[in-house]
Amino acid sequence: MDGILSANTETAMTDDKSWPIDSKPTANVTWQKTTLDRQRRAKLLGQRPVVIWFTGLSGSGKSTIANELDILLHAEGRHTAILDGDNVRMGLNRDLGFTDADRVENMRRVAEVARLMLDAGLIVIVSFISPFRLERESARNLIDAEDFVEVFIDTPLQVCIDRDPKGLYGKAYRGEVKNFTGIDSAYEVPLAPEVHLKTVGASPAGNASEIMYYLKRCRWAERA
Ligand SMILES: Nc1ncnc2c1ncn2[C@@H]1O[C@H](COP(=O)(O)OP(=O)(O)O)[C@@H](O)[C@H]1O
Ligand SMILES: [Mg+2]
Secondary structure, three states: OOOOOOOOHHHOOOOOOOOOOOOOOOOOOOOOOOOOOHHHHHHHHOOOOEEEEEEOOOOOOHHHHHHHHHHHHHHOOOOEEEEEHHHHHHOOOOOOOOOHHHHHHHHHHHHHHHHHHHHOOOEEEEEOOOOOHHHHHHHHHHHOHHHEEEEEEEOOHHHHHHHOOOOHHHHHHOOOOOOOEOOOEOOOOOOOOOEEEEOOOOOHHHHHHHHHHHHHHOOOOOOO
16 A cells, blocks of 8 residues: 555544544654665565464454464564554553444554554564454555455354353353453454464364465465
């Protein structure tokens, strides 16, 4: 995507759950060009940067598989970074809640950070529920479709409820947590993810290997 992608904070939130990725630059702000670009940085790191965007229900296995993938990439000498939902919500996005509007803003910021990391030449693993199709598309457009790999961690809701690794489904059922994805907030299943993983009957390491297989087949994890 060409040009500057700057969200005007006054119009950042829209009813259709997207953000204004084509909005005009904020008044009196000019893009500062740098001499070194993403290609130069990536070449120094010896890799082709990419954003690997995990989506799936809470408890589906995003963080677990992201961690396994990180280990596999690291073992092959790749430079990675992980943006994980809970961790980012404890820092950068600690001011955001779980309303639809806050979820959209959560995603917008994460996509912006992922793009900065991409510019730094990194392989970025993003692990967020990212429940809305439109917000995932907005992230894909912001980052550039050709640098974006969507990974759907497909675990049936009932399995996630049974796993309940953080006890959140229990809390949601007791009404102690509101707007919980899959319970009283929607999850829109990806229609055409680059990688579609089923975790039932699979191991986290096995699922991570499936992603590695895809990355290699599409020449992502090769040396630049
Ligand atoms: N194939 C699998 N991939 C990932 N997690 C799995 C798998 N099989 C079982 N699990 C378990 O499911 C839970 C997933 O939790 P977590 O990774 O925190 O989910 P999320 O980040 O999507 O909320 C963990 O307790 C993990 O051990
Ligand atoms: Mg997680």
